[in-house]
Every structure is written in C-alpha cells, then in structure tokens.
Amino acid sequence: MPKILITGALGQIGSELTFALVERYGENNVIATDIRQPLNDEYKHFEQLDVLDAESFKKILKKHSIDTVYHLAAMLSGVAEKFPVRAWDLNTKTLLTVLNFAKDGLIKNIFWPSSIAVYGRGAEKEGTPQSAIKNPESMYGIAKLAGERFCEYYYKKFNINVRSIRYPGLISWKTQPGGGTTDYAVDIFYQALENQKYNCFLNENTALPMLYMDDAIRGTIELMETPSEKLSVHSSYNFSGLSFTPKELAEEIKKRIPAFEIEYLPDFRQSIADSWPNWIDDSVAQKDWGWKPEFDLPKMTDIMLQQLKLKLGKI
Numbered sequence: 001m002p003k004i005l006i007t008g009a010l011g012q013i014g015s016e017l018t019f020a021l022v023e024r025y026g027e028n029n030v031i032a033t034d035i036r037q038p039l040n041d042e043y044k045h046f047e048q049l050d051v052l053d054a055e056s057f058k059k060i061l062k063k064h065s066i067d068t069v070y071h072l073a074a075m076l077s078g079v080a081e082k083f084p085v086r087a088w089d090l091n092t093k094t095l096l097t098v099l100n101f102a103k104d105g106l107i108k109n110i111f112w113p114s115s116i117a118v119y120g121r122g123a124e125k126e127g128t129p130q131s132a133i134k135n136p137e138s139m140y141g142i143a144k145l146a147g148e149r150f151c152e153y154y155y156k157k158f159n160i161n162v163r164s165i166r167y168p169g170l171i172s173w174k175t176q177p178g179g180g181t182t183d184y185a186v187d188i189f190y191q192a193l194e195n196q197k198y199n200c201f202l203n204e205n206t207a208l209p210m211l212y213m214d215d216a217i218r219g220t221i222e223l224m225e226t227p228s229e230k231l232s233v234h235s236s237y238n239f240s241g242l243s244f245t246p247k248e249l250a251e252e253i254k255k256r257i258p259a260f261e262i263e264y265l266p267d268f269r270q271s272i273a274d275s276w277p278n279w280i281d282d283s284v285a286q287k288d289w290g291w292k293p294e295f296d297l298p299k300m301t302d303i304m305l306q307q308l309k310l311k312l313g314k315i
C-alpha cells in the first residue's frame with residue numbers, strides 16, 4: 001500500500017481526491033496537508049503545511065514515512081496574473097522541492113497537476129494534440145509549462161516516477177470557485193440557485209475544455225496505478241472531457257431553472273481564455289491506459305444543481 005501525502009488538500013481537487021484515496025488505500029495511508037486548517041474533522045489525518053517551507057515539508061514526510069506525494073498546492077490563473085512572483089514560487093519552485101525530495105530518495109512517486117493553460121497562440125484551437133506548440137501567455141500557464149519541463153527532466157535524468165495531467169477547467173460542487181478563469185462554470189451554478197442571475201466574466205462564445213471532477217479524480221488514480229512501461233508521456237498528459245461556451249452552459253441551466261438569466265461582462269480573464277484551446281485531444285491517454293471521461297454537459301448540470309441544492313439548503 002502506498003503511504004500518501006497530499007498538499008493543497010483543502011483545494012478544489014484536494015478536497016475530493018483526499019477522500020477518493022482514503023477509500024482506495026485506507027485512512028491510515030493518507031495524510032492531508034494544507035496551509036490552513038480544515039473547518040471540520042472529516043480529514044482523519046491532517047497536518048498544517050506551507051509548502052514553501054521545505055524543512056517543515058521534509059519533517060512531515062519523514063514523520064509519516066511518506067512514499068507518494070500528490071502535490072496539488074497552487075495558485076490558479078486569475079489570481080496568478082495579480083501575484084506573478086508568488087505564483088511562480090508556489091506553483092513551480094515547490095514542485096522542484098518535491099522533485100528533489102525524490103532525487104534524494106525521501107519519496108518514490110509524485111503526482112503533479114498541469115493544465116491546458118500551457119497552450120497559447122499558435123497551438124491548434126480545436127483538438128489540440130499532445131505535441132502542439134506551447135506558448136503560454138498567462139503567468140499560470142508559464143509556471144505550469146516550466147513545471148512540465150522539470151518533470152520530464154527529472155524522469156529522464158534521475159528516473160523519478162513523476163506523473164502529471166493537463167487538467168481542463170474542473171467543475172465541482174464541493175468547494176467555492178477558486179480564482180480560475182474556468183471557475184465561471186462553477187460560480188454560475190451557485191448564482192443560478194441563489195439569485196437566478198449570473199454576471200459572466202467571459203463572453204458568451206468562449207469555448208473552453210472542461211472536465212467534471214469525478215472524471216478527473218478517477219483518471220488521476222488510473223494514471224498513478226498504470227504500470228510505468230505503458231506510459232509514453234513524462235511531461236503531462238492531455239485530458240479532455242467536454243467543451244462548452246458560457247452560452248451553452250447557461251442554456252443547459254435554463255432548461256432546469258427557466259427564470260435563470262445571464263449577462264456577459266468580460267474582464268481581464270477574457271484574454272487568458274482567448275489564448276487557450278476550445279477543446280483538446282486526449283487520444284494519447286486513451287491509448288496508454290484506456291482513459292475515458294463519463295460526464296457530458298447534461299449529466300454534469302444535473303449533478304451540480306442536485307448537489308448544490310443540498311449544500312445550499314435549497315431542497
């Protein structure tokens with residue numbers, strides 16, 4: 001059984017991946033960490049950790065005899081544009097710290113999330129292939145692309161078992177929107193239920209690659225459990241799930257909440273979204289281990305509204 005530590009365990013991915021890993025490997029084999037304390041006791045084994053503090057990080061790894069790190073702590077694209085240096089330190093410098101823990105033999109396996117944000121102008125907008133040109137134009141995308149290069153370098157030079165997925169925009173109901181450019185597609189559900197109205201910070205025709213969280217979690221665990229000889233990618237795997245525009249999402253919500261209205265007021269995040277693909281090709285992940293998403297737009301909309309009605313006490 002792996003002995004796992006998760007950073008950013010209170011974040012959008014961490015708040016769901018932690019419990020999927022507990023279910024799969026047992027609660028005594030999963031240590032959740034984050035810079036802030038959880039609001040309740042649902043995390044059985046939790047340590048407060050600022051991943052920028054390498055010495056404390058190392059102490060916790062040794063204390064719990066960790067062999068596998070899911071390094072999720074990061075700043076998302078919208079916030080990273082406002083705090084570029086901190087974004088570089090948090091998103092990329094700490095990845096180097098974790099890669100060096102593995103190089104020094106402290107841990108054996110690493111998962112690290114990249115993003116479709118590594119693509120920019122010059123890459124195919126439709127069906128962006130794994131090998132498309134990567135000219136990221138956001139601080140977040142630049143930091144993620146550098147991280148991917150470090151992953152492949154440490155794999156090739158030091159045979160480090162580090163695996164990564166280029167997540168599209170992730171849609172989930174468990175946490176509040178976290179400052180990402182794709183987080184309009186999370187916030188819209190909260191606003192639809194609370195106010196029947198949403199002011200969208202992207203224009204109506206901005207198609208972006210998206211993925212429902214359950215698919216992302218399943219695909220992540222599949223990747224980490226795939227025998228290494230089957231993996232042909234050591235930078236980061238393209239993942240695709242669905243692709244939609246704010247207008248298409250709003251129409252899907254209106255089918256369920258007829259009174260719902262949306263207004264489009266693009267802000268600084270429009271230029272970030274314009275530099276990203278509309279949808280990406282994930283045929284390499286499909287070939288290497290049979291990756292396949294299960295949630296389409298109607299199914300995702302149903303579960304988001306159903307779960308948020310419960311969470312917001314609207315039932």
Ligand code: VAH
Pocket residue numbers: 076077078114115116117140167168169170179180181182183
């Ligand atoms: C963001 N949710 O919007 C993230 C994601 C593809 C975007 O990486 O910053």
